[in-house]
Amino acid sequence: MKTNLKRVELNRAVFAARPLASRALTVLTTIFHRFTEAGDYEVFILNDGQVVQRHHLSVVTENGPYQFNLDLTADNGGNGLTLNVGGVIGFYASSGTGSYIVRVQQLTSEEKRTVLDSEQGVPAGDLFSITLVQPGAYQVRDSMSGGTTLVRVGMPTRAAPGDVPADPALRRALRFRPDKPSLITFEGGKFSADESSIMSGQTIVIQCLTTAQLVVEPAPAEPGLPPDTGLHPPVKPPLERPKFTLRKPTKIIGREENK
Amino acid sequence: MSHLTVAVSEGTFRRSFDALMRNVKWEKEDSKDFGAFTAGYHVKGHLEGGSVDLRGDNSVLVKEVDVRWDQFELTLGLDIPKICVGGGCLDMPWPIPDICVPEYCLFKGDPDVQITTDLAALVAQELSFSGSMFARYYDASQQPSGGFDPCALLRDLLVHFEAIEPFPTDHNQWHLFIDPQSIDLDVFDFPDIVGNIIEDALTTAIEALIPGGVVRDLLLAIIGTVTVLIRDVLDIPDDLDEWLSDLFNVSFGLGDLLLQMVLKFFGLCVPLYRIDDPFEIMPAETTTELFLNGAQVTLVPVTLPIRNLSVRVDDVEMVVQADVGA
DSSP, rough: EEEEEEOOEOOOOOOOOOOTTBBBBBBTEEEEEESSSSSSEEEEEEEETEEEEEEEEEESSSOOOOOOOOOOOOOOOOOOOEEEEEEEEEEBBSSSSSOOOEEEEESSSSOOOEEEEETTTTTTEEEEEOOOSEEEEEEETTTTTEHHHHEEEOOOOOOOOOOOOOSHHHHHHHHHHHHOEEEEETTTTSSSEEEEETTTTEEEEESSSBBBOOEEEEEEOOTTSSSOOOOSSSOOOOOOOOOOOOOOOOOOTTGGGGG | SSSSSEEEHHHHHHHHHHHHHHTTTEEEEEEOOOOOOEEEEEEEEEOOOOEEEEETTTTEEEEEEEEEEEEEEEEEEEEEOOOOOOOEEEEEOTTTTEEOOOOEEESSSSSSSEEEEEEEGGOOEEEEEEEEEEEEETTTTTTOOGGGGHHHHOOOOOOOOTTSSSOOOEEEEEEEEEEEEEEEOOOOOOOOHHHHHHHHHHHHHEEEEEEEHHHHHHHHHHHOOOOHHHHHHHHHHOHHHHHHIIIIIIOHHHHHHHHHHHIIIIIOOOEEEEESSSSEEEEEEEESSSSSOOOOOEEOEEEEEEEEEEEEEEEEEEEEEEEEEO
């Protein structure tokens, strides 16, 4: 039996446990900015204080896309971008350990106006999303107002091997789906829900109706209780059963004759 | 009434056939890209055993010949599909457009795995065919029509390995062939254990890609189990061994290849018997008894030109009849 494996690289940043914040965009966080005025914009992406990407954005009144997502880690080469007025750009990092700041300036005939500086906060009308992988409880906090909400992340349960349907279509329908985001809102220092629950790998999207500076950290443990490890403990594989083995002793010829 | 009649007993016929059948060997490899996976094979085999029966209806029945696989390598390559977290879209209230969240994929690049396993010990088939004997005249001076001889490579190999004598270039021959008219070959039918072997090998290869802990738990929650992933990539509902049978019987057409090979070997390329034309009935001889002075004289061989050769069989012997030509 021969096995060949193509060299495989795990996207480790997806699994690294670290605080997530809107002021420094990393893998698993996205800021969505809505462009409500047509015109020309300059988009700057900064990493470690350096401009690593710069794009010219034209927000048009018709025939433009209403959303696209810009990968902050990609080498986009400074291409011109187009978006329909009222549309949204999602700024996200697909891999790596870097943290990024997004600055968007509107170019008018009289001045340059900063419409987004992610380091200063998520402006009113924008959204911030976090995809959480490690099971557990997380506190989402607005560092400006102190408002908090709790997000519990559970591990989806796996079907036992005997319960997996044979029909491929049914299998796919019953499979866990990480692509089911949840929405909560933030306004005036308060979140629309005190507590939310998602499964590992799913996304929670926070619509900021007022400006916010969001930080996501493991929730502090309640006094007297161990830290929350999530809704469902991981499923352990079944133990292998031990086996009984009987072997007949080899007969030694001649020993009986010597007795 | 023919001038010449020669009979070959069933036993001698059987021994001649066995000697010829020992030279039926093959080696073939091929692969196909099915999109999400690639499948290939490298096989080598030969024929052995079986029985030969001459029948009263002028046919030859070759029964239950074992198709022995010396090598039956199967290579399976799977492209592991993208496994990502995040993603999906939110239905937002007007005037905000629906927002699609980016996804984060767990592997960089496009991982794939490939396994190769030899199933020779687990594959067994039998071949039977019936046909009639026929004679074909070999003219050493004639080139094959169109300049292409489909048997040239096969015969050259057999000559190279001294399995048969080369075809002559200085005289003609009559060639007697068995013309298979009905060939039966067992379909590829893999036992259950083959499915388990393949599945275990793929599972081990894929699990080697997956680190332990939360990563493994999440990844397995997303893909189901590794077994489910394999079946989804290969697009098979249930038994891997049934799928393998279809792969070899239909997609690769290996059975058809074997049938064509048997047809070509016995019916077209390698005669069972060869008779020289002209046929030498007395060899060349050097003698000193021809002249009184004892001078040495070389006598040329005595040969008979053979015409109108025909061949038939009954249930005890093969009979060859011919006329002596002018």
